[in-house]
Amino acid sequence: MTSSPDQPVDLYAQAGVDTTAEETGMASLTDWVTRTFAFRPGIGRPVLPIGHFANVIDLGAGRGLAISTDGVGTKILVAEMMHRYDTIGIDCIAMNVNDVLCVGAEPLALVDSVAVQHAHPELLRQIAAGLYEGARQARISIPGGEVAQIREIVTGVRDGWSFDLVGTCVGLVDLDKIIVGRRLAPGDAVIGLASSGVHSNGLTLARRVLFSTVGYRVNDHLPRLGRTIGEELLEPTRIYVPEVMEMLGKLDVKAMAHVTSDGLLNLLRVESDLGFLIDNLPETPAIFQLVQEAGQVSVEEMYQVFNMGIGYCVTVPAGQAEEAIAISQRHGTPAWRIGVVTDDFKKQVHLVQPGLIGEGNSFRPA
Numbered sequence: 001m002t003s004s005p006d007q008p009v010d011l012y013a014q015a016g017v018d019t020t021a022e023e024t025g026m027a028s029l030t031d032w033v034t035r036t037f038a039f040r041p042g043i044g045r046p047v048l049p050i051g052h053f054a055n056v057i058d059l060g061a062g063r064g065l066a067i068s069t070d071g072v073g074t075k076i077l078v079a080e081m082m083h084r085y086d087t088i089g090i091d092c093i094a095m096n097v098n099d100v101l102c103v104g105a106e107p108l109a110l111v112d113s114v115a116v117q118h119a120h121p122e123l124l125r126q127i128a129a130g131l132y133e134g135a136r137q138a139r140i141s142i143p144g145g146e147v148a149q150i151r152e153i154v155t156g157v158r159d160g161w162s163f164d165l166v167g168t169c170v171g172l173v174d175l176d177k178i179i180v181g182r183r184l185a186p187g188d189a190v191i192g193l194a195s196s197g198v199h200s201n202g203l204t205l206a207r208r209v210l211f212s213t214v215g216y217r218v219n220d221h222l223p224r225l226g227r228t229i230g231e232e233l234l235e236p237t238r239i240y241v242p243e244v245m246e247m248l249g250k251l252d253v254k255a256m257a258h259v260t261s262d263g264l265l266n267l268l269r270v271e272s273d274l275g276f277l278i279d280n281l282p283e284t285p286a287i288f289q290l291v292q293e294a295g296q297v298s299v300e301e302m303y304q305v306f307n308m309g310i311g312y313c314v315t316v317p318a319g320q321a322e323e324a325i326a327i328s329q330r331h332g333t334p335a336w337r338i339g340v341v342t343d344d345f346k347k348q349v350h351l352v353q354p355g356l357i358g359e360g361n362s363f364r365p366a
Contacts, residue, residue, distance in 0.1 A: 011208070011295060011297055030050045034050055042060075047178070052103060053099040053256075054105065054169075055067060056178055058175065062174055063172065064172070065171070065172065066170065067100075067169070068099040068169055071164065071166035075198075075200050077156055078203065078233045080158040081157055083161070085127050085130070085163075086126040088127060089131030090131075090134035090236035091134075091200045092110075092112060092130075092134065092167045093135055093137070093138050093169075093239065094200070094237035094238065095167075095200050096167045096168065097138040097169055097239060098239065098241075098312060100169050102258055103173060103178050103179055103180060104177050106171050106172055106245060107138055108140055108141070109140050109141045109142065110141075110167045110169040111145050111146075113146040114145070114146070114148070114164070115163060115164045116149055116162070117150075117151045117156075117163065118160045127165060134239065137242075139242070140241075179254065180255070184270060185254075185341065186274060188315050190337070191314045191316065192281070192282070192312075193311055193312040193313070193335045194282070194310065194335065195238055195285075195310060195311030197232060198232075198235070198307075199260070201260045201306070202306045205291070205297070206287075208295070209291050209295030210229055213294060218230030222290070224286050232287050237311070238333065240312045243327055243331035243333055244256070246327050247316070247324055250323070250327070251327075253315070254316065255272075256314050258312055262361050263303045263307060263363075264308075265349060265361060267313060267349050268347060268349060273346055274346075275343065275346055275349065277342045277345070278350065280337060281309070281351070281353050288302060291306075299354050303351065304363050321337045325337065345357070347359060
């Protein structure tokens with residue numbers, strides 16, 4: 001992919017997702033939320049600052065409860081367009097368990113909340129089937145949840161069938177084994193685990209480009225994808241629990257990142273001032289090439305909005321890179337040594353192949 005200098009890096013905002021405004025609003029929200037930490041000075045005390053993929057609550061006796069919450073976003077609109085709802089539950093599980101993994105915790109359970117226009121039994125059955133499958137893959141239980149009929153609030157693209165789905169996941173981790181990147185050292189290897197496609201981020205931009213700009217329909221079959229547009233976009237988010245839990249048991253895992261919104265900039269959420277040199281990315285999957293070409297999206301924005309084929313990163317000592325790759329591949333997830341930790345770029349991500357430097361929440365040409 002090449003950068004398009006005449007194309008402003010703001011198509012995501014034009015499509016309805018203003019990341020700049022979100023960052024400003026988050027600062028105020030985070031300030032108020034952080035003040036609540038004082039309400040639980042002992043048991044129940046959050047031990048991490050806001051900003052990690054999950055936080056950890058002190059349970060006493062050296063044990064911690066990792067907790068995170070997330071939804072599926074506008075991928076739900078693709079499900080409505082296809083009138084197919086049996087995979088969205090997998091996405092909900094994946095977005096939550098993958099975040100909980102990032103602090104070194106084993107995901108245990110998730111509760112869900114479904115908001116619907118109308119409680120169609122078939123809609124709820126299909127959503128439940130997806131939640132079951134996601135829970136099976138992640139090896140967690142779903143001990144409860146909520147269904148709310150709020151027709152006046154929930155709107156979508158298929159009247160009467162619109163819904164929203166979010167989950168909250170908990171996991172366990174010893175307080176002295178929390179992983180946030182504090183032990184990173186120059187030379188550590190960054191292992192990239194393959195995504196299954198777009199996952200559950202960037203769908204607002206993808207839908208705008210493919211359906212509004214180009215005029216594709218969800219049932220249009222594209223040879224370069226080997227299936228329909230709808231099937232490609234609805235491919236469930238990959239769940240990384242089995243392979244990552246094996247790595248945590250066998251390797252010296254120093255940092256992890258769930259590659260969601262902000263792409264590989266998520267590597268910078270570690271508690272370290274070291275940088276990352278990413279010099280061995282695999283070939284970009286066809287769906288991202290299609291979106292970039294069809295929408296004339298700049299390479300900077302592509303790597304900021306999408307995972308671009310890498311859905312999760314694990315950082316280990318260089319000598320353990322091959323074993324980490326082998327573990328991932330045994331669980332059916334392709335993996336590569338995509339880069340290295342470096343002190344050459346303070347708190348930056350240098351993507352060699354697309355020629356980008358990332359810091360904060362944006363990329364620029366190198």
